[in-house]
Amino acid sequence: MSEYEIREIMQTADAADTYAKDGSEKPVFRHSKKRHERRTLTGLHLVLVIMSIVWLVPFFFLICQSGRSFVLEGGGMVNYVMPRQGFSLDNYKGLFIKNFNVQNYMGTSLKIEDFTQSVAETDIFSEAEQAKVAVIRDYWENHSRKDRLKTTDKLSDQMKKDFDAGKLSAEQAEAYQAVFTGEEGRAFMKRVYSGILDEHFTRDFRSDFLPWWGVTFLIALSAAALFTLCLYLLRLLLRARDITGPAKWFSVLGIALAVFFAFLIAVFAFKGFSIPNVEMLVRTVMALLLLVFFGFVAASAFLKEDSRLLRSIPGYPAQGPGTEIKRILAFFGEMALLFVILVCMLVPLKSSNFVAWYGNTLTIALFVAVIQTVIVLSVSYALSRIRFKGRKLLMNIVLVLGMFPGFLTMIVLYFLLKQVGLTQSGAVPGLILIYCASSGMGYYISKGFFDTIPKSLDESARIDGATRLQVFMKIIMPLAKPIVIYTILMAFMAPWGDFVFASYVAFQSEPNYNVAVGLYQWIKQNDKQNYFTLFCAGGVLVAVPITALFLALQKYYVEGVTGGAVKG
Amino acid sequence: MSTAAIVLTVWCAVSMAAVGLSLYFLFQKAGQKGWYALVPLYNSYITDRVTVSRAPMTGAILGIFCGLLSLLMPGWLASQFTDKGRLILSLIPFGACMLVTSAIVCANMAEVFGKPDLFGVGMFFLPFVFWPLLAFDKSAYVTEQPAGDIGEDFKALGADIREGGKMVGQGLTGQEYAGTGSFQRAGNRLGMALHNIPFWFRSFGRGFTTDGYAQLDFLKLSPGCKRFYKLGRAIRSIPFHLWNLIRKIGNFFKKIGVGIGHFFVDLVHTFITGDWKTKVSYVIMGFGSCARGQWLRGILFFVFQTVFNIYLFTFGWWHVKMLPTLGTIQRVTENGQIVVAGHNSFFILLYGVLTLFFIVAFLYTWYQNIKQNRISEEILRSGHTLKSARDDMAALADEQFHKTLLALPSLGVFVFTILPIFFMILIAFTNFDHAHQPPSSLFTWVGTDNFGELTSLKGTTSGPSMGGTFRQVLLWTLIWAVFATFLNYFLGMLVAIMINKKGIRLKKVWRTILVMTIAIPQFVSLLYVSKMFAADGLINTTLQNWGWISGPLPFWTDKHWARVAIILINVWIGIPYLMLIATGILMNIPADLYESARIDGANGFQMYRKITLPYMLFVTGPYLLTSFTGNINNFNVIFLLSGGEPSSATELAGNAGGTDLLITWLYKMTVNNHDYNQAAVIGILVFVVTAVINLIVYNMIPSVKNEEDFQ
Incomplete structure (x- = not known):
């Protein structure tokens, strides 16, 4: 049959669809299949867009709120991130003042000027009290140049010394006792702080969160677009041979201007939000850059391997041997840069235990990654390859043991470990021991993978005289790269998210928590201040490396999880 | 009214006017009477005919239906919202309907009048520009077949x-x-x-x-x-299966009995038929091996025996002796000084059990020793030489490689899993709770009292009964596991199919976005989301600022709201995992199956039911089971989201909360109440539930039985 005839037949076949089945010639209307499909596809795309928004919205807010820490100016709490109880001013203020724990702040680095100013300006202090504070201020003025008494705690220490030595006048002694000591003093200071807070709340607090994030998002988007454009232009510039002389310099200038404008946009957008100090501005800009970088890095995860954008990044390898390794390294390089930005942004965390927690978790994760991989691979290889007596029994025992809740073992192990000193202050080695010791029970996925490697390889090698050990190390291991990477990834990621065991082993020993327990403490303290934005910052710092690691090794994760059904 | 509302109203009014006017002229172009456009429902019908689609009419009717449906808003939902909030809530379905319908109508109109698709997009976003454009320009009504007569x-x-x-x-x-x-x-x-x-x-x-x-x-x-x-x-066949099960259990015990019988017969037989070296080995382990030249084995056996004897007679025996009573001397303190150092029940139990295990291990090793002797005799009798120490070491890397590989992990599993579990099972039969904490007080065996207490329905004087609480918690655990597993599974599969569909662009983008959700550590997402839904969190304060609600929505304070919220949030977390798995598996289904089905005339849903679903269920059957039992023990999600709240002392005993799973209840009992015996009982019951489900399902899932059928 000629092509023409075939085409005719096919066209009549299509047309036949539109005729009624009862043979009459009247055309019955049917939707054209193409349009129907196109409508479905549009609908599906819409659904996917909505899904993406729903999935990403919480993380977006997480990042935004980590950059927006509430800082009080002049209250001496610059390094202390305030809680974010709610989004209404009165709600916030009321809760804060109610929960305010003066013990934490008694006399800590409250500048004298602010102290006296607050007392003078807020009208909750009586004349007598203001007189007392005036006395103290006189005392201070007589001392400050010599003894560098800039803050209230130093001042109160100095006054105490003088009081004990009897050097204070009667007036000064009375003022000292009323303001700095005893219950009365505590109540007084509390009112001072409340006064300061009161004033600064009105000025600095922003209760309308939504316009802020909307603008942030738009800015981030435009900044990202500008950034991408700059990279593209840069690449064009670096490659173009026919742009010479002044044109080249103009292009460079253009790129520089674009970057500058991106920064300017960010600054301008926040001018209207009366950020009280430079630190907060810096941190907010960092949050933006974080968004940009994150978006860019995520973008590189889905761009085609030889896309122009990727090639335009200087140093980004697009082809050739070892490209995969190089690409993973480049990825990690970007992430390192990102991480540095994050660390600069999240400076207040250094005054808390967060660094200790982070270090703990990192140590645990590294050790567990190595040890657990070795154990799991050994066990799964043995069970997969070697048919020894008692193999079925062993697998059944492990299956049955796996049905007990894991936490049950924790109760006994806690007492045992306590005898050896591996709890609380020894929580880190204790946790490593706990995770690694029973990790042999998680052999299932690896065993499945080893089962897919043909036994003939083993057998031919053994015929050639290799011992099983040699077969394992020299033949099977190189083939098992995907599952090794998967096991390492899983073993590394697990300690970061483990709450039950870590909270029990490091019971009430704060510097030995891991990040999960620590962040949980931050967010769940109901009778103290909830360190919400601190949690957000900590959460971002934890999430970024893990996400980066995961995205880079995504391929192996999918292979492992689908049981080797999809290779590569 | 705020500026946004005013702008929105003006926009809508102008668009509707423009669209109405344009429809008049468009209908004329299409050969219908123009004034049809002005009659409310009828114009939808005519639009149907003009654009050759069923969508406009369906959409209009559906929209009206949704609007009416909102009158039926349930009381428990309506009471949470202010009047304004209720109004907006009831308008949402109607508005969504209208939006979708108008999108479809715009797209179709553009096509039917010969315009490119982008024109349709323009018609949707800027109606007052593009609709009149369509109506008044020179575009003609083009369609495959004309609209017929309504009559x-x-x-x-x-x-x-x-x-x-x-x-x-x-x-x-x-x-x-x-x-x-x-x-x-x-x-x-x-x-x-x-x-x-x-x-x-x-x-x-x-x-x-x-x-x-x-x-x-x-x-x-x-x-x-x-x-x-x-x-x-x-x-x-149910009685048949039950009978089979009983028979299998009986066989199992029979095998154990037979094994023990053989064990003793073997011992006696070897003793009688062995030579003097073997007989001595019955008392001094390793003697036979040493005497025959296998120094390494002999010395190892002997050392083990010595160590065991030392341990037993200095330390272990006393603990085993105290096991039945778990300590008799109570610690007495006066003025903070320990006057009488009592027994520590915990360590008695622990070391006693350890010693018992040791004894079992010793017996086993002793038996191996005997067997070694017998085997060595036979080897020598048949003229071969025995393995030397060097051979043994070499074998560890070869034939006995599994021993090398499994030695350390087995030890770890034994000490860190088997021993504690066995120990906890024993604790379930004691009264080791907050009132009996060693070393300051003793605890002792109470038999099955704990089990009785947990299943009793009597209330105590201080509140509801443990049995009732247990039933409620168990029920919720099972419901939760079912929803968490299957909802995630089917939705995840749906999403994977959707993304995988031919014609969807930017597949990798969608997948990466969803995968990022997995990558971010779960506890961060969970904690953040739990705060988001809290009474002072993002959602409540935003709605309050907008004036939709007067008080916060009781996400974590009302039991039913909390349960639904947890299930939905778990769907949010779980879909990406399932999507990944499903994508991987879907890509493996041979495409010709689908092609032949399509040629045979199957539509999408039938293909899903007959090809995709059975394949997925087969491949992921075991995964579903594991996931189900994992969800029964899913501590993180429940604890980090709601902390097991809302707790209510009048309904639930033992500090349990409305969304508590068995395992979070266990945790609370351990950490907050220190009632270890009850925790142990619950742990055992969790095991029983899991084991029963596993047993049932394993005998039912097709991947175990009908592999050939499937192929």
Whole structure:
């Protein structure tokens, strides 16, 4: 049959669809299949867009709120991130003042000027009290140049010394006792702080969160677009041979201007939000850059391997041997840069235990990654390859043991470990021991993978005289790269998210928590201040490396999880 | 009113006017009467005809339906919202309907008048620009076939319905069936079903009998009859399965008994037939091996025996002796000084159990020692040489490699899993709770009192009964596990299919976005989301700022809201995992299966039901089971989201909360109440539940039974 005839037949076949089945010639209307499909596809795309928004919205807010820490100016709490109880001013203020724990702040680095100013300006202090504070201020003025008494705690220490030595006048002694000591003093200071807070709340607090994030998002988007454009232009510039002389310099200038404008946009957008100090501005800009970088890095995860954008990044390898390794390294390089930005942004965390927690978790994760991989691979290889007596029994025992809740073992192990000193202050080695010791029970996925490697390889090698050990190390291991990477990834990621065991082993020993327990403490303290934005910052710092690691090794994760059904 | 509302209203008014006007002229262009555009529902119908699609009419009717439906908003939902909030809430479905319908209408209008698709997009976003443009420019009405007469259509519809009524009695098949209209087909199916009902009962009965149907007869049955037959057969086979199970358990015990019997027979036999070296080995382990030249083995055995003896007689024996009573001397303190150092029940139990294990291990090693002797004798008798120490070491890397690989992990599993679990099972039979904490007080055996207390329904003086609480918590655990597993599974599969569909662009983007959700550590997401839904969190304060609600929505304070919220949030977390798995598996289904199905005329849903679903269920069957049992023990999600709240002392005993799983209850008992014995009981019960489910399902899932069928 000629092509023409075939085409005719096919066209009549299509047309036949539109005729009624009862043979009459009247055309019955049917939707054209193409349009129907196109409508479905549009609908599906819409659904996917909505899904993406729903999935990403919480993380977006997480990042935004980590950059927006509430800082009080002049209250001496610059390094202390305030809680974010709610989004209404009165709600916030009321809760804060109610929960305010003066013990934490008694006399800590409250500048004298602010102290006296607050007392003078807020009208909750009586004349007598203001007189007392005036006395103290006189005392201070007589001392400050010599003894560098800039803050209230130093001042109160100095006054105490003088009081004990009897050097204070009667007036000064009375003022000292009323303001700095005893219950009365505590109540007084509390009112001072409340006064300061009161004033600064009105000025600095922003209760309308939504316009802020909307603008942030738009800015981030435009900044990202500008950034991408700059990279593209840069690449064009670096490659173009026919742009010479002044044109080249103009292009460079253009790129520089674009970057500058991106920064300017960010600054301008926040001018209207009366950020009280430079630190907060810096941190907010960092949050933006974080968004940009994150978006860019995520973008590189889905761009085609030889896309122009990727090639335009200087140093980004697009082809050739070892490209995969190089690409993973480049990825990690970007992430390192990102991480540095994050660390600069999240400076207040250094005054808390967060660094200790982070270090703990990192140590645990590294050790567990190595040890657990070795154990799991050994066990799964043995069970997969070697048919020894008692193999079925062993697998059944492990299956049955796996049905007990894991936490049950924790109760006994806690007492045992306590005898050896591996709890609380020894929580880190204790946790490593706990995770690694029973990790042999998680052999299932690896065993499945080893089962897919043909036994003939083993057998031919053994015929050639290799011992099983040699077969394992020299033949099977190189083939098992995907599952090794998967096991390492899983073993590394697990300690970061483990709450039950870590909270029990490091019971009430704060510097030995891991990040999960620590962040949980931050967010769940109901009778103290909830360190919400601190949690957000900590959460971002934890999430970024893990996400980066995961995205880079995504391929192996999918292979492992689908049981080797999809290779590569 | 705020500026946004004003802008929105003006926008809508202008667009509606523009669209109405344009429709007038568009209808004229399409050959219909222009004034049809001004009649509310009728214009949707005419738009149907003009754009050759069923969407406008359906959309209009659906929208009105949604609007009316909102009048039925349930009380518990309506009470949470202010009037303004309720109004907006009821408008949401209606608004969504209208939005979707108008999008479809715009796209279709653009196509039917010969404009590119982007024009349709413009019509949707800027109606007052593009609709008049369409109406007044030179575009002509282009379509494959003209819109017919409405009268004729109604007549055809009426005829179809009438025929459908007639069909109920007829039961057409084959060719006649295919040539009918949809109402007729429906009527036909209804008739067939009604006709078949007595046959279904008969098949059920036949299935219940011993012989049932012969193979050929079975194949002749209708699908409905087949199903009822299989049901009858399944019910009939239940006693058979139970009996099988009992037999298997009996066999298991029989095997153990036989094994023990053989053990003793072996011992005696070896003693009698062995030479003097073997006989000495009965007392001094390793003697036989040493005497025969296997120094390494001999020395290892002997050292083990010595160590064991030392341990037993200095330390272990006392603990084992104290096991039945778990300590008798109570610690007495006066003024903070320990006057009488009492027994520590915990360590008595622990070391006692350890010693018992040791004794078992020793017996086993002793037995190995004997066996070694016998085997060595036989080898020597048959003239071969025994393995030297060097051979042994080499074998560890070769034939006995599994021992090398498994030694350390087994030890770890034993010390860190088997021993504690065994220990906890024993604790369940003691009274080790907050009132009996060693070393300051003793605890002792109480038998099955704990189990009794946990299953009793009597309330105590201080509140509700533990048994009732236990039942509630168990029920919620099971419900939660079912929803968490299957909802995630099917939705994840749906999402994977959706992304995988031919024609979807930017596949990798969607997948990466969802995968990022997995990458971010779960506890960060969970904690953040729990705060988001809190009474002072993002959602509540935003809604309050907008004036939709007057007080916060009780996400974590009301039991039912909390449960639904947890399930939905778990769906949010779980879909990406399932999507990944499903994508990987879907890509492996051979494409020609789908092609041949499509040629045979299957539509999307049928292909899903007959090809995709069975394949997925087969491959992920074990995964589903693991996931189900994992969700029964899913501590993180529940604890980090709601902390097991809301707790209510009047309803639930033992500090349990409305969303507590068994395992979070266990945690609370351990950490907050220090009631270890009850925690142990709950742990055992969790094990029982999990084991039962596993057993049942393992014997049912097709991947275990019907592998050939599947292939």
